[in-house]
Amino acid sequence: MATPRCESGAQLLARLGTKPDLMYVEPHLLPSGPQKRDVIELYGDEGCGKTEMLLHIILNTILPRNWRGFSFYGQEAGIILIDTDYHFSILRLSTLLENRVDRVVSEATGLQKNGDLIPQNGGITSNTGYKDLPEQENPKLPTQTDKETFIKSCLKRLFVFRCSSPTQLIATLHSLDALLLNRPEICILMLDSLSAFYWIDHSNGCDSAVARESNQRQVCKILNKLITSYNLVIFATKPAIIHKRNNLALDKTEEKDCTGNPSIQTGDKSSDHCEYLCKAWQKMVSSRWSFSKGQGNKVKQSVNAQMFILKLFNLTSSFLCQEKFIVSENGIEYI
Numbered sequence: 001m002a003t004p005r006c007e008s009g010a011q012l013l014a015r016l017g018t019k020p021d022l023m024y025v026e027p028h029l030l031p032s033g034p035q036k037r038d039v040i041e042l043y044g045d046e047g048c049g050k051t052e053m054l055l056h057i058i059l060n061t062i063l064p065r066n067w068r069g070f071s072f073y074g075q076e077a078g079i080i081l082i083d084t085d086y087h088f089s090i091l092r093l094s095t096l097l098e099n100r101v102d103r104v105v106s107e108a109t110g111l112q113k114n115g116d117l118i119p120q121n122g123g124i125t126s127n128t129g130y131k132d133l134p135e136q137e138n139p140k141l142p143t144q145t146d147k148e149t150f151i152k153s154c155l156k157r158l159f160v161f162r163c164s165s166p167t168q169l170i171a172t173l174h175s176l177d178a179l180l181l182n183r184p185e186i187c188i189l190m191l192d193s194l195s196a197f198y199w200i201d202h203s204n205g206c207d208s209a210v211a212r213e214s215n216q217r218q219v220c221k222i223l224n225k226l227i228t229s230y231n232l233v234i235f236a237t238k239p240a241i242i243h244k245r246n247n248l249a250l251d252k253t254e255e256k257d258c259t260g261n262p263s264i265q266t267g268d269k270s271s272d273h274c275e276y277l278c279k280a281w282q283k284m285v286s287s288r289w290s291f292s293k294g295q296g297n298k299v300k301q302s303v304n305a306q307m308f309i310l311k312l313f314n315l316t317s318s319f320l321c322q323e324k325f326i327v328s329e330n331g332i333e334y335i
Contacts (some may be wrong), residue, residue, distance in 0.1 A: 019187050019231060020077035020318050021248045025060050028334055029289070029323065030313060036231040039223075039284045040055055041194075043273055044291030051087040053289070054190055056332040057235060061188060062157040067150060069103050069144055078157045078186035080179070084196035085237075088160060094333045096150045101142070103330065109141065123256060157185070166197040166215040173222040180230045187224065193220075193237040195277060202205040213278040220280035236283075242276045273313075287320075288313045294324060301332045307335070 023033040028243055034040065042050045060082070063074025081088060142150070159179065163169040197215065205212030226232055273290060275282060294307035305326040312320040325334045 012046055020075050020185055022061070022075055022077065022187055022233065023108055024073050025075060025188075029316065034233045036233065037227045038286050039227070039236070040235040041236055041238055041285045041288045042291065043240060045240045045293075048291035048293055048309075049325070049332070050239075050291055051085075052327050052332060053291075053310075054081070054235060054237065055088075055093055055096060057188070058093065058158060058190075059100060061101065061330065062154045063097075068140060068146070071109050071215055072100070072104055073087065074154075075187075076157070076185075077158070077188070078183050079188045079191045080159045080161070080186060080189060081192065082161045082163060082169065083192055084163050084169060085239075086162065087191050087192055088154075090160075093158075094151060094155070095329070097154060099149065099330050101147050103141065135171075147320075154257055159183075159186070159270065163196075166201060168219050169197065170222065173226070176226060177229075180226070180232075186230075187233060189223075189232045189234050191234070191236040192205065193239055194281070195238050195241065198241065198276065213280075216278040217280050220278065220284060224284065238277065240272070242274050243272070285315055287315060308326065 019036070021033070024032055027033075044050055058079055060073075061075045061079050063072045064076040065072065065074055074121050161172050163172055174188075188251060202212050203214050205214070223234060227234060272292070273288065290311040290313065292309050292311075294309045305328060308325050308327070310323045310325060312322070314320050323334055325332050327333075
């Protein structure tokens with residue numbers, strides 16, 4: 001007989017209480033927003049825009065919907081970021097926030113009261129005419145002090161943890177219960193990256209696959225618990241540290257991982273994805289975003305920028321779509 005689950009009233013409220021809407025977290029790629037308990041894997045080589053995409057999602061999540069009469073179409077939700085690769089830059093995020101504020105203010109104040117359509121950064125096309133603003137005909141221009149205060153208030157919704165070992169990562173995940181109970185507005189958990197300690201685990205495990213994957217399975221077990229208990233959405237980067245070998249002897253009817261074993265998730269047969277994490281993680285992933293560098297550069301506003309290609313895979317229905325983007329001073333810009 002299963003043991004009855006016991007939880008406090010605070011735990012029940014955090015689990016069943018209303019979470020902020022995530023409709024515009026990434027409207028270009030997720031028009032309906034991510035669903036509760038989605039697990040999205042960001043896969044690709046180093047330098048292909050995975051961490052920049054996380055910053056883009058963080059920006060859209062921690063911004064409010066409106067501020068001082070200006071519409072930002074943010075979600076005003078909380079995010080936990082676990083940084084294991086030490087790629088996260090608070091200065092870069094602060095710069096993106098400041099640029100977004102300047103852009104929204106300049107666009108709004110440059111409009112007449114005619115309800116013109118303006119494409120916002122991140123793919124949001126919305127009516128930003130004054131008639132959409134809440135009971136305030138002429139938004140007051142913010143001062144530099146106002147902007148700094150606003151940016152600090154947004155950053156309060158972001159919680160960053162840095163881990164330098166598998167043990168620290170597991171301990172950090174175990175400790176998140178208290179934070180999630182006290183901050184029910186937290187909707188997203190990010191890991192950058194999930195496989196940072198793969199080679200450490202591989203070395204410590206020697207020839208035993210069970211030992212090598214022990215830490216991975218523990219991480220997946222804790223993540224599953226957090227997802228179920230708090231209805232979180234997971235975004236996790238996974239660098240392409242191992243690549244496929246051309247092996248014509250493989251059965252073409254099924255995708256296999258790098259060890260030669262059948263992969264739980266088939267994905268798209270033409271993709272360059274190569275699975276190397278444990279099957280517990282493969283079972284969790286609901287969709288994969290595959291990043292790669294495009295051929296040639298994209299010239300925009302006299303700036304020669306590297307073009308990136310993003311392919312979306314729903315792991316139950318294979319390939320979905322492909323998008324192209326560049327990384328500018330304003331962050332991700334689709335082309």
